[in-house]
Amino acid sequence: MPLPTFNQKDFTRLTDGAVKEPASNVVTPREVKAQESIRRFKDIARLVSDWIWETDDEFRLTFTSQRVMENLGFHPLELKGRRLTEIGKFVGEDGKPLFLKWKAPFRDKLFVVKDRAGKKRLMLMGGVPVYDNASGALIGARGTAEDITERTLAEEKLKKSEERYRTLYNKSPVMAFSTNRDHRITSVSEYCLKILGYEKSEMIGRIMTSFMPEDADKTELLQAEDLPEDDFREENCRFLCKNGEELDVVISSTAIREEQGAIVQILNVLVDITERKRYEASLVRQANYDSLTNLPNRGLAMDRLGQAIARARREDYMVALMFVDLDNFKKVNDTLGHAAGDELLVKMGDHLSGCIRESDTVARLGGDEFLIILPDLKAVGHYEIVAQKILDRCSLPFELCGHEVVVTASIGVALYPNDGDTPDILMRNADSAMYRSKSKGKNTFQFFAPEMDGLAHQHLILENQLRRALSRDELALRYQPVLDAKSGELVGMEALLRWRHPKMGWIPPGNFIPLAEESGLIVPIGEWILETACRDARQLNEKLGKEMFVAVNVSARQFANQKLVDAVSSALEKSGLSCGLLELEVTEGVVLDHVPENKETLIRLSEMNVRLSIDDFGTGYSSLSYLKKFPFDTLKIDRAFISDIQEDSENAALTKAIIAMAHALGLTVIGEGIETEEQAAILEQWHCNYLQGYHYSRPLSIEAYENFARKLIRTKA
Numbered sequence: 138m139p140l141p142t143f144n145q146k147d148f149t150r151l152t153d154g155a156v157k158e159p160a161s162n163v164v165t166p167r168e169v170k171a172q173e174s175i176r177r178f179k180d181i182a183r184l185v186s187d188w189i190w191e192t193d194d195e196f197r198l199t200f201t202s203q204r205v206m207e208n209l210g211f212h213p214l215e216l217k218g219r220r221l222t223e224i225g226k227f228v229g230e231d232g233k234p235l236f237l238k239w240k241a242p243f244r245d246k247l248f249v250v251k252d253r254a255g256k257k258r259l260m261l262m263g264g265v266p267v268y269d270n271a272s273g274a275l276i277g278a279r280g281t282a283e284d285i286t287e288r289t290l291a292e293e294k295l296k297k298s299e300e301r302y303r304t305l306y307n308k309s310p311v312m313a314f315s316t317n318r319d320h321r322i323t324s325v326s327e328y329c330l331k332i333l334g335y336e337k338s339e340m341i342g343r344i345m346t347s348f349m350p351e352d353a354d355k356t357e358l359l360q361a362e363d364l365p366e367d368d369f370r371e372e373n374c375r376f377l378c379k380n381g382e383e384l385d386v387v388i389s390s391t392a393i394r395e396e397q398g399a400i401v402q403i404l405n406v407l408v409d410i411t412e413r414k415r416y417e418a419s420l421v422r423q424a425n426y427d428s429l430t431n432l433p434n435r436g437l438a439m440d441r442l443g444q445a446i447a448r449a450r451r452e453d454y455m456v457a458l459m460f461v462d463l464d465n466f467k468k469v470n471d472t473l474g475h476a477a478g479d480e481l482l483v484k485m486g487d488h489l490s491g492c493i494r495e496s497d498t499v500a501r502l503g504g505d506e507f508l509i510i511l512p513d514l515k516a517v518g519h520y521e522i523v524a525q526k527i528l529d530r531c532s533l534p535f536e537l538c539g540h541e542v543v544v545t546a547s548i549g550v551a552l553y554p555n556d557g558d559t560p561d562i563l564m565r566n567a568d569s570a571m572y573r574s575k576s577k578g579k580n581t582f583q584f585f586a587p588e589m590d591g592l593a594h595q596h597l598i599l600e601n602q603l604r605r606a607l608s609r610d611e612l613a614l615r616y617q618p619v620l621d622a623k624s625g626e627l628v629g630m631e632a633l634l635r636w637r638h639p640k641m642g643w644i645p646p647g648n649f650i651p652l653a654e655e656s657g658l659i660v661p662i663g664e665w666i667l668e669t670a671c672r673d674a675r676q677l678n679e680k681l682g683k684e685m686f687v688a689v690n691v692s693a694r695q696f697a698n699q700k701l702v703d704a705v706s707s708a709l710e711k712s713g714l715s716c717g718l719l720e721l722e723v724t725e726g727v728v729l730d731h732v733p734e735n736k737e738t739l740i741r742l743s744e745m746n747v748r749l750s751i752d753d754f755g756t757g758y759s760s761l762s763y764l765k766k767f768p769f770d771t772l773k774i775d776r777a778f779i780s781d782i783q784e785d786s787e788n789a790a791l792t793k794a795i796i797a798m799a800h801a802l803g804l805t806v807i808g809e810g811i812e813t814e815e816q817a818a819i820l821e822q823w824h825c826n827y828l829q830g831y832h833y834s835r836p837l838s839i840e841a842y843e844n845f846a847r848k849l850i851r852t853k854a
């Protein structure tokens with residue numbers, strides 16, 4: 138028996154509400170019931186978003202609700218009579234075709250159908266078989282279909298993004314973990330586990346701060362309520378690895394909230410900044426600490442001294458500053474080598490640190506100088522105890538490279554407020570006091586006294602600084618060209634000493650050579666000059682392919698030292714410069730001293746084939762007799778004669794006579810201090826052999842000299 142069906146007309150009539158009442162007014166109860174049922178169906182069909190369908194026993198559509206137009210774009214009439222399986226197919230979760238047993242109700246079956254535009258739509262179908270009441274035969278089916286295309290797409294999208302997030306969370310090299318509102322860890326990324334070294338089970342469920350060192354500041358991290366709504370919060374903290382190592386991390390926390398705003402989860406991403414921190418710390422260390430001894434350097438010491446003075450001013454204390462200088466450090470360096478010297482400094486740093494309290498500071502200023510700051514002295518006399526302790530400790534023998542070495546120290550003490558109220562003044566005064574200790578025979582300490590500011594004391598300070606200048610590379614040589622008067626060609630150069638003082642800048646030789654002579658320092662300094670000048674000359678000659686001499690000034694004090702000849706031959710040997718290219722300039726004083734040894738030294742040098750020159754001739758006795766007695770090769774006319782050669786006829790006559798006389802004795806004559814073309818022309822006319830002076834060039838560094846020489850050689854070529 139066919140299923141009583143609604144045709145389309147019926148349906149339109151029902152769903153549009155245009156139900157026309159039958160002509161007869163006699164309505165049976167059965168009809169009323171039927172009409173009610175139709176109205177109910179009409180309302181439902183209009184309101185539900187699902188597509189309602191009905192088929193006959195061959196599953197041809199006999200009815201579809203209007204919704205199908207919205208879902209699939211078909212007019213219900215277009216579908217009428219078509220089999221459901223013609224317009225689409227049932228599929229399983231896996232997308233494979235599914236064969237429905239129509240005899241039983243079914244629900245949530247996926248039905249893939251193409252809409253009018255040919256696009257795939259996904260419907261979720263449910264249906265029931267319809268049986269004939271009387272015969273019990275299957276006469277069709279009816280059901281609903283929900284269009285789930287958009288929802289499925291959205292779900293798939295969400296699923297994919299969740300998968301992506303999960304992959305990111307777990308597989309990428311990001312340290313991340315989630316916590317709940319109680320800060321207990323709920324999930325942790327694989328990378329995080331790998332870096333921290335824990336098993337997942339060791340982290341899940343634990344409060345995150347339990348992975349931080351006890352002394353770490355955790356307050357901020359435990360303020361979940363403070364987490365920003367649309368941003369993340371960054372905190373610096375330390376994390377403990379399973380192996381006990383500590384990681385410095387920046388932890389960025391983002392709150393994941395439910396719609397009402399309550400926090401559901403906190404996502405924490407950790408960035409390991411341990412290396413960066415280490416690097417920053419090493420930079421700070423480099424800037425503030427001495428790399429050899431690990432003690433604070435001058436900068437940090439001055440800073441601490443400033444702070445100590447400020448505190449002492451507030452609290453009415455005194456500050457003692459001790460300048461400690463080792464007495465025989467250079468000897469250790471020279472005899473045992475630099476490695477031993479370094480070891481000594483490190484050990485000395487330890488010794489000094491052992492003599493003071495933790496609140497005091499030991500710093501290394503450079504070289505063999507240390508500084509001690511005692512910041513909160515309550516009683517005068519306390520620093521005396523410390524100073525004596527330091528002297529005692531310093532003079533204990535050191536074991537250095539298998540040798541037992543004894544070093545002593547000289548200490549200068551200055552006090553705040555008595556001896557100064559700024560770090561600079563205190564430093565200067567402690568330094569002065571230290572020099573006084575040195576002059577008093579070393580291995581002692583001295584307090585600053587106002588008279589130490591005097592000239593004699595400054596002299597003493599300078600002498601001590603000069604003593605250190607050599608080891609600190611503060612000395613340098615400049616070279617002034619010497620030219621052939623006739624040809625204008627370069628024949629040689631004179632080496633002139635300069636001192637680059639760390640605070641005073643370049644100091645001219647006239648200001649410190651007398652000091653060096655007086656103190657005997659000219660001997661080691663002279664050796665350095667000889668070595669440097671010979672080496673530079675040899676290298677320059679090699680580069681230029683020329684044989685030019687270098688003249689080196691040798692003072693009377695150097696002659697008094699027996700080792701001059703040895704120093705000269707050692708310099709020549711080390712450099713490989715031929716003896717005939719070294720000229721030693723001596724002043725009249727050397728020969729006038731009537732010291733027999735000087736003559737002997739000059740003879741020995743001359744026998745070595747080293748050239749000898751008498752410097753500044755004309756300024757002293759200018760005795761002709763010694764020129765004959767001593768083996769000189771060259772005579773240098775002092776620039777005092779040359780400067781007024783044009784105006785002063787007496788000087789001019791004298792200069793002319795000196796040149797003639799020197800030639801008669803077989804000497805080469807050099808005119809010094811040539812400043813003008815005219816002076817050069819006159820001297821050339823008088824047969825002066827060589828010329829030197831600002832007119833040609835000022836003394837130059839060896840590099841600048843090389844350029845000068847190359848240019849001159851080019852113009853002469």
Ligand SMILES: Nc1nc2c(ncn2[C@@H]2O[C@@H]3COP(=O)(O)O[C@H]4[C@@H](O)[C@H](n5cnc6c(=O)[nH]c(N)nc65)O[C@@H]4COP(=O)(O)O[C@H]3[C@H]2O)c(=O)[nH]1
Pocket residue numbers: 617632633634645646647650666689690691692722752753776809810811812829830831832836
């Ligand atoms: N006004 C003027 N000056 C000119 C001119 N040409 C050169 N001079 C300067 O005259 C000085 C010549 O050196 P000196 O008579 O040996 O006189 C030297 C020498 O006696 C001594 N000296 C320099 N270097 C050394 C050294 O290595 N050892 C020793 N023992 N003494 C040195 O110091 C003295 C002064 O040296 P510096 O200041 O370098 O002065 C140099 C040089 O710069 C010029 O045209 N005009």
